[in-house]
Amino acid sequence: MTALYNHHEVENKWQTIWDEEKAFRTSDDHSKPKYYALVEFPYPSGQGLHVGHPRPYTALDIVARKRRMQGYNVLYPMGWDAFGLPTENYAIKNHIHPRIVTKNNVERFRNQLHALGYSFDWEREVNTTDPEYYKWTQWIFLKLFKAGLAYKSEMPINWCTSCKVGLANEEVVNGVCERCGSPVVRRVKSQWMLKITEYADKLIQGLDTVDYIERVKVSQRNWIGKSQGAEVDFAITGKEDKLRIYTTRPDTLFGVTYMVVSPEHPMIEKYKDEISNYSQLAEYREQAARKSDFERTELAKDKTGVQIQGLTATNPVNGSEIPIWVSDYVLMTYGTGAIMAVPAHDERDWDFAKKFHLPIIEVVAGSPVSVQEQVYTDVATGTLVHSGFLDGLSVEEAKKKITEYLEEKGIGHSKTNFKLRDWVFSRQRYWGEPIPIVHCPKCGYVPIDESELPLMLPEVESYEPTDNGESPLAAMEEWVNTTCPCCKGPAKRETDTMPQWAGSSWYFLRYTDPHNKEALASREALEYWLPVDWYNGGMEHTTLHLLYSRFWHRFLYDQGYVPCPEPYQKRTSHGMILGSNGEKMSKSRGNVVNPDDIVRDYGADTLRTYEMFIGAFDLSASWSEDGVKGCRRFLERVWKLQDILTQEEGYSKDLETRMHQTIKKVSSDYENLKYNTAIAAMMSLLNDFYKKNGVTRGEYKTLLTLLNPVAPHITEELWQTAGFEGRLYQTSWPEYDEEKTQESTVEIGVQVNGKMRAAVVVQKDEEKEQVLQAARQALGDKLSGTVVKEIYVPGRLVNFVVK
RNA sequence: GCGGAUAUGGCGGAAUUGGUAGACGCGAUAGAUUUAGGUUCUAUUGUCGCAGACGUGCAGGUUCGAGUCCUGUUAUCCGCACCA
Numbered sequence: 001m002t003a004l005y006n007h008h009e010v011e012n013k014w015q016t017i018w019d020e021e022k023a024f025r026t027s028d029d030h031s032k033p034k035y036y037a038l039v040e041f042p043y044p045s046g047q048g049l050h051v052g053h054p055r056p057y058t059a060l061d062i063v064a065r066k067r068r069m070q071g072y073n074v075l076y077p078m079g080w081d082a083f084g085l086p087t088e089n090y091a092i093k094n095h096i097h098p099r100i101v102t103k104n105n106v107e108r109f110r111n112q113l114h115a116l117g118y119s120f121d122w123e124r125e126v127n128t129t130d131p132e133y134y135k136w137t138q139w140i141f142l143k144l145f146k147a148g149l150a151y152k153s154e155m156p157i158n159w160c161t162s163c164k165v166g167l168a169n170e171e172v173v174n175g176v177c178e179r180c181g182s183p184v185v186r187r188v189k190s191q192w193m194l195k196i197t198e199y200a201d202k203l204i205q206g207l208d209t210v211d212y213i214e215r216v217k218v219s220q221r222n223w224i225g226k227s228q229g230a231e232v233d234f235a236i237t238g239k240e241d242k243l244r245i246y247t248t249r250p251d252t253l254f255g256v257t258y259m260v261v262s263p264e265h266p267m268i269e270k271y272k273d274e275i276s277n278y279s280q281l282a283e284y285r286e287q288a289a290r291k292s293d294f295e296r297t298e299l300a301k302d303k304t305g306v307q308i309q310g311l312t313a314t315n316p317v318n319g320s321e322i323p324i325w326v327s328d329y330v331l332m333t334y335g336t337g338a339i340m341a342v343p344a345h346d347e348r349d350w351d352f353a354k355k356f357h358l359p360i361i362e363v364v365a366g367s368p369v370s371v372q373e374q375v376y377t378d379v380a381t382g383t384l385v386h387s388g389f390l391d392g393l394s395v396e397e398a399k400k401k402i403t404e405y406l407e408e409k410g411i412g413h414s415k416t417n418f419k420l421r422d423w424v425f426s427r428q429r430y431w432g433e434p435i436p437i438v439h440c441p442k443c444g445y446v447p448i449d450e451s452e453l454p455l456m457l458p459e460v461e462s463y464e465p466t467d468n469g470e471s472p473l474a475a476m477e478e479w480v481n482t483t484c485p486c487c488k489g490p491a492k493r494e495t496d497t498m499p500q501w502a503g504s505s506w507y508f509l510r511y512t513d514p515h516n517k518e519a520l521a522s523r524e525a526l527e528y529w530l531p532v533d534w535y536n537g538g539m540e541h542t543t544l545h546l547l548y549s550r551f552w553h554r555f556l557y558d559q560g561y562v563p564c565p566e567p568y569q570k571r572t573s574h575g576m577i578l579g580s581n582g583e584k585m586s587k588s589r590g591n592v593v594n595p596d597d598i599v600r601d602y603g604a605d606t607l608r609t610y611e612m613f614i615g616a617f618d619l620s621a622s623w624s625e626d627g628v629k630g631c632r633r634f635l636e637r638v639w640k641l642q643d644i645l646t647q648e649e650g651y652s653k654d655l656e657t658r659m660h661q662t663i664k665k666v667s668s669d670y671e672n673l674k675y676n677t678a679i680a681a682m683m684s685l686l687n688d689f690y691k692k693n694g695v696t697r698g699e700y701k702t703l704l705t706l707l708n709p710v711a712p713h714i715t716e717e718l719w720q721t722a723g724f725e726g727r728l729y730q731t732s733w734p735e736y737d738e739e740k741t742q743e744s745t746v747e748i749g750v751q752v753n754g755k756m757r758a759a760v761v762v763q764k765d766e767e768k769e770q771v772l773q774a775a776r777q778a779l780g781d782k783l784s785g786t787v788v789k790e791i792y793v794p795g796r797l798v799n800f801v802v803k
Numbered sequence: 804g805c806g807g808a809u810a811u812g813g814c815g816g817a818a819u820u821g822g823u824a825g826a827c828g829c830g831a832u833a834g835a836u837u838u839a840g841g842u843u844c845u846a847u848u849g850u851c852g853c854a855g856a857c858g859u860g861c862a863g864g865u866u867c868g869a870g871u872c873c874u875g876u877u878a879u880c881c882g883c884a885c886c887a
Contacts, residue, residue: 215807215882222806225886247887260887303885327885334886341887347804348885419886539881613828615816619809620880627815630828636843677817680827687827749823754868756823791867796822801867 005639007603011713015117023729024068024076024119030528032073037064038508038568040537040545041079041126043500044105046090049112050585051593051611051623056536056574058608058710059617061118062670063534065709068119069733075529076119077511079126080106084500085163088431092463098431102129112596116604117712119729124514128503133510134433135454136520137502140552142436142447143559149195150425152445157424159187164469165427166191186289189469192426192435192496196551200224200418202565203550212571213618216542223543225419230403231336232412234259234313236267237321243267243313246335246417249379250406251398252342253317254387255363257353259324260305260339262332263288268308276309281326288328303329303352316411317402318388327352335417343375350375363387364395423548425499428471430463432497440484440491448485457497471495504545505552508532508567520561527563535568538576546571572673575620577611582622593623605711606632612675612710634683635714638707641686641695645722648696657743658688659702663736666706675710682707697722702734749797750775752783768792775800 018024037060042053064076082102091098106127113120126133144150157166162182172184196203204224207217229248236243243259261267263285272278284306305327312321329348330339343353343360350371353360360371365385367376376382384390389405390398406412426435436448436455448455458479463472473495474480484491506520512529513521537546553567578584579591586592598607610631615621651659662685669678685703689695695703701724708715708728719728743764748771750758758778762771772790775798776783789801 218807219882222883225883227886229887245887249887329885329887331886339887346887348887351885417886419883543882613815621815624815624829626829634828676815677827680817683827747823751823751868754822754866759823789867791822793822793868797868799822799867 005636005714007605007714010717011115011117011604014713014716015114018117018119018729021727022123023727024074024121025123026075026077026121027073029073030524032071034075034528034533035064035067035072036075036512036529036532036534037067038077038511038532038535040541041081041504041507042109043081043084043086044102044109045086046101046105048105048108049595051595051598052577052585053113054116054595054607055577055611055614055617056538057113057116057118058611059574059673059675060534060536061608062612062675062709065119065712065729066667066670066733068729069705069708069731071732074119075124075511076121077124077126077514078113078118078120078122079124079507079511080109080128081500081504081507082106082127082129083432083498083503085165085429085431088429088463091431098463099129102127115599116595116608119712124511126507126510126514128433128507129431131454131456132517134503136510137433137498137506138436138453138455139450139520140506140556141433141498141502142450142453143561144194144555145437145445145447147555147559149198149555151193151195152190153193153422154188154190155193156186156188157191158184159189159469160184165429166424187469191424192437192494194423194425194551196423196548197418197420199551199554200226200420202554203547206550206554206566210566210571211569213573216539216546216571216573219539219542220547223420223547227417227419229415229417230406230412231415232316232340232406234316234340236271236324237312237314239271241267241270243324243338244336245338245340246415247340249342249345249395249399250402250412251384251387251390251393251395252345252363253315253340253402254390255342255344255361256315256322256340257343257359257361258322258341259313260327260330260341260349260352261308261324262330262337263326263328264332265326265337267311267338268326271311274310277306280306281308284326303327303348303355305329305352305356307356316409317405323358325352325356333421334419344371345375345377347375347377361386423551425502426494426496427499428469428495429497430457430460430472432499433457433502434473434497435494437494438482438484438491439494440487440489442489443484443486443491445494446484446486446491471497473497501545501548505549506556508535508549509553509556509562523563530562531564531567531569534570534572536572536574539573542573573618575616575618577614578620578622580623580625585623591623598628602628602632603635603713605635605714609635609679609710613679615676617673617675634679634686635711637686637690638703638711639714639718641689641700641703642718642721644689644694645700646694646696648698650696650698651702652692652694652696652699655688655692655699656740658685659699660736660740663702663706663734664738664741667733667736670709679710697724704728705731705734746795748775748795750778751797751799752779752802754799764795768794772798 039056039060064074068074087098087101091101128134141150158172160167160177160182162180163177166189167177167184176182177184204221204226207220227248229246230250231244231246232250233242233244268281305325308324308326311324313324314321341349343349343358344362345364362371363384363386364376364382366378366382379395382395384393384398390402393401403414434455434457436453438446438448440446458476460472460476480493480495482491482493509521513525516522549567553562554565556562557565579589581591583589583591595607606628610628613631614627662681665681666678700722704715704719716728745761746764747759747761749756750760760774760778762774783800785802787800788803791799
């Protein structure tokens with residue numbers, strides 16, 4: 001009898017050997033074909049690894065290990081996205097420097113990942129808080145600044161009342177802070193901004209050239225939110241000034257019955273003296289400003305507004321005089337901050353018109369119900385009416401014609417708008433990359449010289465953000481006061497730091513050449529390794545990290561620093577691992593599973609196998625301790641194959657087809673995110689060995705190799721025990737013969753009128769007549785009546801249609 | 804409201820181009836081993852039943868044949884949310 005399977009011994013042994021042999025070091029030999037597999041590097045939180053982490057990491061570890069066995073030079077790296085608020089908050093609370101907190105957390109994460117046996121090349125580990133790393137984050141910022149894509153702007157930002165920090169739109173969820181859940185209010189601050197909007201079109205177009213799962217592409221497109229329309233100038237009656245609006249429905253111009261401007265629209269201030277109810281408007285504006293985003297959203301259904309008394313506008317196409325209203329359903333931050341209202345054909349305008357008893361004029365006919373009763377927004381079938389020269393046209397045609405008309409008359413033009421806003425890039429926090437800019441009273445914002453990078457984060461006494469919203473760095477007078485790189489006069493450093501998204505926007509570039517002192521990576525390394533062949537990460541990063549990093553990468557491409565426009569060739573996404581009650585794991589729900597416990601009690605190989613077997617990779621799945629046990633049992637049965645191992649080489653006659661089929665299935669399943677069925681196929685094969693009560697050395701060898709990417713330790717141990725040559729991780733991936741995957745006999749289903757009635761076993765290439773004959777025989781007297789049709793699907797079934 | 808996804812046994816989940824629904828695992832039942840429990844092994848396990856019928860959220864349709872295609876509908880989850 002063989003020894004029992006002791007996962008502690010086996011896993012420790014092989015992890016040590018792999019380290020000593022530098023088994024998974026990425027080669028600098030660029031003559032081999034390359035494969036770059038990437039998973040999102042974690043934020044090293046104080047809680048340690050979550051059972052959610054191993055799911056994507058194991059999936060791509062499988063791909064990486066398989067690719068190595070297939071002869072590729074594989075880059076499968078890991079690092080730390082270590083700047084960020086939780087670390088800083090922990091540091092404040094416990095009076096420990098965030099650098100120390102980060103170091104401890106990283107060590108814990110590294111040990112945990114190491115214990116799972118991942119084939120990361122640890123010599124390429126990166127850390128966003130390392131000055132040697134953030135030097136290049138700052139360098140990219142300077143390039144953005146010099147290209148005019150970084151600018152400072154006074155603007156209302158989302159202000160988290162608890163974190164005391166400005167947030168990007170993407171970080172505000174349902175009006176509350178994504179991190180701490182506190183209410184977010186609007187506050188005007190001077191902020192560094194990145195002009196991601198300038199790349200909106202390129203970011204949409206780039207999606208057509210990459211292989212991302214469809215839902216990722218869809219959410220990116222929706223987030224960027226491109227819309228085609230027109231800007232039109234309405235005269236303010238009796239004034240020189242025009243009121244410019246944006247619309248996607250210029251065809252409905254004849255149906256305008258009023259206009260609406262946002263509460264912050266500058267025309268209100270400009271015509272202050274002529275507006276008889278100015279104080280009422282001012283009060284309305286103040287109310288709107290006080291509303292948090294959350295309230296704005298909550299109250300969305302009930303429209304509010306005030307009419308501007310003393311000013312009216314003139315419709316440029318028919319000269320009719322129309323009132324102007326102020327309402328917060330019009331946003332200053334989109335389009336021109338003013339709209340033309342066509343209540344008959346826009347839902348919001350319709351609601352507003354009904355509430356304030358404004359006229360509704362139908363200009364697109366086709367609604368079964370009067371537009372007085374119900375809004376009509378269908379653009380596919382309607383026909384223009386009451387619209388002068390547009391009458392009788394379809395919406396599509398009318399849009400085209402009216403736009404031409406507007407351009408001809410000089411009162412409007414076609415215009416593309418995006419929902420995407422510029423990226424708020426500064427944080428009033430300590431634990432982030434310092435922004436390498438100096439503010440000089442004479443020269444304005446001046447970049448520091450690249451030779452001075454990295455601009456080190458100085459040591460401070462307190463990391464607390466100040467109540468007036470300034471970064472803790474602002475209190476560091478020695479650091480803040482500097483000389484202007486331009487005029488050498490006295491100047492002050494920027495005290496805001498970069499958001500956490502900065503470091504993660506280019507980390508995949510650094511992995512290709514992580515120790516380079518002269519450049520973010522060498523040209524040669526970038527050309528060899530890019531683009532990333534397969535990038536897997538969470539759906540929650542689709543509109544943040546994924547979009548930001550594509551933006552930076554595209555910018556670096558335009559500047560000539562990287563060789564390809566898109567950073568990631570393929571993007572997939574994994575489902576979440578939920579608690580055993582089907583809810584999201586959280587401390588408050590008490591359903592958290594600690595991966596350390598699973599590794600201790602069942603072993604890393606069991607955890608890896610279980611997380612791959614748990615269900616379809618892209619769907620969420622609930623944790624089940626019984627499921628873990630099942631996978632452990634499977635590995636123990638693999639272990640015990642030693643007891644029935646024969647001396648025979650090659651495959652036994654009766655399992656040859658099964659072997660070739662399994663190699664084929666497992667190989668393709670690993671490539672297609674179907675890890676669960678790959679494991680099921682290996683379980684089936686294992687059952688066959690036990691049924692036969694014997695496994696040849698050839699069969700054993702193949703099973704161990706196929707299973708190795710999922711359960712690397714146990715398979716490597718069994719490989720050695722069986723006396724196979726060399727290391728399993730250096731072995732070639734098994735080949736299969738397509739012809740040998742075909743069974744020589746097949747079972748054919750026999751149906752009568754589509755109902756399954758019998759089955760017959762025939763030779764694979766049996767003649768049709770013979771098969772039908774056999775089928776009739778099998779049916780016997782179950783086949784009665786007149787056969788009007790015989791359907792024969794070779795290798796599948798026979799169906800007799802009987803009357 | 805808009806966009807995306809999902810719906811199959813007691814449970815997690817399998818099912819090339821429409822072609823034998825329920826692979827694989829869990830759980831359960833019975834038996835063997837054991838003083839017993841656990842482990843392990845063997846057998847059974849969609850439902851109802853005597854041969855037979857019914858079964859992939861629901862209602863229709865196309866087809867010799869539908870989990871798969873079409874039309875409508877319901878529920879759940881995720882994302883976005885006054886973007887003119």
